[in-house]
Amino acid sequence: MTSRVLLVSPAMSASLRQARFDDGGSLDDGGAAQARSAAGSLPTAARVLVSPSVRCRETAAALGLDGVPAADLAGLAVGRWRGRTLDEVGAAEPEAVARWLTDPACAPHGGESVRDLCGRIARWLADARAVEGRTLAVVEPDVVRAAVVEALNLPAALFWRLDVPPLTVTELGGRAGRWNLRLGRPLAGPEAD
Known part of the structure; x- marks a missing residue:
């Protein structure tokens, strides 16, 4: 059996731009x-899923995808840091951020x-296999990072070294x-050439 998983990162938002x-x-x-x-540029899929975040749901809708919300594909839960920028948290809790990043x-x-x-x-990928x-999922960048770490059996310490445009x-x-x-194949625009 051949399985394919296409993970689409969300389009730009103020939160992404501000590292919030x-x-x-x-x-x-x-x-x-x-x-x-970019609507219509993705191949058809046996199932279409979407992270529960607003930016992922809006990206899926703008792409013309009718995705099923998947709680397992939620982004990293950051507790009390939610809604704050990395700079704000780093200024308030520098030791905590340093530990978290390493x-x-x-x-x-x-x-x-x-x-x-x-x-x-990793558990979700095992089920997807x-x-x-084809499974197509619009997911947060940190979900893409985690999937790459798990798929290639990389040390989790490399998670932050993976950039997801x-x-x-x-x-x-x-x-x-x-x-x-x-x-990282771009969906549309001049970078897609």
């Missing part, structure tokens, strides 16, 4: 327009650790118990 932990904000006008211009088991914000997120996404055909596709495919990776 998800605050439930919408896509900005430019991000929404870019996503609309220790994947650390969750000083009271939410989920990077290791916990990677484990959650059992689905024949807005509105790109990361594709996992494979058989026989392993994943192959195709990274």
